[in-house]
Amino acid sequence: MTVFEATCTAPVNIAVVKYWGKRDTSLILPTNSSLSVTLSQDQLHSKTTIRASADFTSDRLWLNGIEESIEKNKRLVACLRETRALRAQIEEKDASLPKLASLKIHICSENNFPTAAGLASSASGYACLVYTLSQLFQLPLDASDLSIVARQGSGSACRSLFGGFVAWEMGEKADGSDSKAVQIAPETHWPDLQAMICVVSDEKKGTSSTEGMQLTVKTSALLQHRIKEVVPKRMEEMIAAIRNKDFPKFAELTMQDSNQFHAVCLDTYPPIFYMNDISRAIIRIITEYNKDGVKAAYTFDAGPNAVIYAPEKNMAEIYAVLSHFFPGATFDDSLGLLSKTSTLPPLPQNFDTRVSPVFAQGSVKQILHTKADNGPRVLDSAQHGLLNAEGLPK
Ligand code: DP6
Numbered sequence: 001m002t003v004f005e006a007t008c009t010a011p012v013n014i015a016v017v018k019y020w021g022k023r024d025t026s027l028i029l030p031t032n033s034s035l036s037v038t039l040s041q042d043q044l045h046s047k048t049t050i051r052a053s054a055d056f057t058s059d060r061l062w063l064n065g066i067e068e069s070i071e072k073n074k075r076l077v078a079c080l081r082e083t084r085a086l087r088a089q090i091e092e093k094d095a096s097l098p099k100l101a102s103l104k105i106h107i108c109s110e111n112n113f114p115t116a117a118g119l120a121s122s123a124s125g126y127a128c129l130v131y132t133l134s135q136l137f138q139l140p141l142d143a144s145d146l147s148i149v150a151r152q153g154s155g156s157a158c159r160s161l162f163g164g165f166v167a168w169e170m171g172e173k174a175d176g177s178d179s180k181a182v183q184i185a186p187e188t189h190w191p192d193l194q195a196m197i198c199v200v201s202d203e204k205k206g207t208s209s210t211e212g213m214q215l216t217v218k219t220s221a222l223l224q225h226r227i228k229e230v231v232p233k234r235m236e237e238m239i240a241a242i243r244n245k246d247f248p249k250f251a252e253l254t255m256q257d258s259n260q261f262h263a264v265c266l267d268t269y270p271p272i273f274y275m276n277d278i279s280r281a282i283i284r285i286i287t288e289y290n291k292d293g294v295k296a297a298y299t300f301d302a303g304p305n306a307v308i309y310a311p312e313k314n315m316a317e318i319y320a321v322l323s324h325f326f327p328g329a330t331f332d333d334s335l336g337l338l339s340k341t342s343t344l345p346p347l348p349q350n351f352d353t354r355v356s357p358v359f360a361q362g363s364v365k366q367i368l369h370t371k372a373d374n375g376p377r378v379l380d381s382a383q384h385g386l387l388n389a390e391g392l393p394k
Helices: 074-093 121-136 143-150 155-161 209-219 221-243 247-266 277-289 312-325
Strands: 004-011 013-017 022-024 034-038 045-053 060-063 066-068 104-111 165-169 180-185 193-200 297-300 306-311 330-332 364-371 377-379
Touching: 004 121, 004 155, 013 155, 013 221, 013 247, 013 297, 022 209, 034 155, 034 221, 045 121, 074 121, 074 143, 104 121, 121 143, 121 155, 143 155, 143 180, 155 165, 155 180, 165 221, 180 221, 193 277, 193 312, 209 247, 221 247, 247 297, 247 306, 277 297, 277 306, 277 312, 306 312, 312 364
Parallel strands: 060 104, 330 364
Antiparallel strands: 004 045, 004 377, 013 034, 034 165, 045 104, 060 066, 165 180, 193 306, 193 364, 297 306
């Protein structure tokens, strides 16, 4: 019997112009356009196997080894409905195709990083789900078309369908058909751009992005200013900075946009705080590091973790600066940063270490070095699939 199965991985993306606010919560249509950098799947990815079989009696889903309900998850249901409808259309036109649209499926998905670390798991997760469905169903769609489906799983997921530098164009139409991701430049355009993710220790469970952003839409006057006056111009400037590989401009816009995103969170009523004392110390440290010229950019999403973008040549120095203030962080050195430099560079000569206290061991738990990279990848299910012969997690 033919096995209908696909296995893929999809990347995380970190926005440099943030998406925050929906104008339609069920179709997930944003109140402003946004732009992100896709990070390498060699460090962070979601991996998904989907099998369709006449032997299956219901659709089932396992996430990181635990079975979850599909029906209760409206966003997941929407992604399945959309991709099955597209499959049904091509089956109608070509009677020789196997009838996959009507078969039940088993989905098994896992992240190679802890969801609890507060990294963007919904973006890579939904991008991977939709991309794997498109492979299974052999859908004749390009990445922008697929981004329209992935967007309905999680807004930021639409940007993970591409590698490199990706804009999510907000669109205008009520049906969302023009609210999609487009690639501004591939990862090969600016290979020098790298990222360092600082996983900040935090016990509190913060407000989810989904809830937080709608409270902002309802209550923040500053958000209206951001949507109308700031983001349209910033998107243009950011696209130009990327095309020109102008790091100082890219960095300035990235930091300003992160600051404004957290400002609209503070302007939400009641206010939402995502950054903590450690996050704010990282801002002061990077600001001090940049005082004689912009060499690094920080950005923070809906949690305390920092992502620092910088050219490759600055990375060892940035790591040395961070290690000074945050001792005891484990360093994920899969890009071989420390093997290239036998000793860490000293702190820059005029760096004023009084900008921040030295924090307790483990305040930053982990530092992960990564870079811009490509979009979803197709794997060989026989070798890398997550389901066993019975269609259950291996
Ligand atoms: C701060 O995409 O997680 O990371 O669409 O409700 O699933 P939903 O929200 P989500 O929000 C991400 C917000 C952000 C900024 C960004 O990635 O642009």
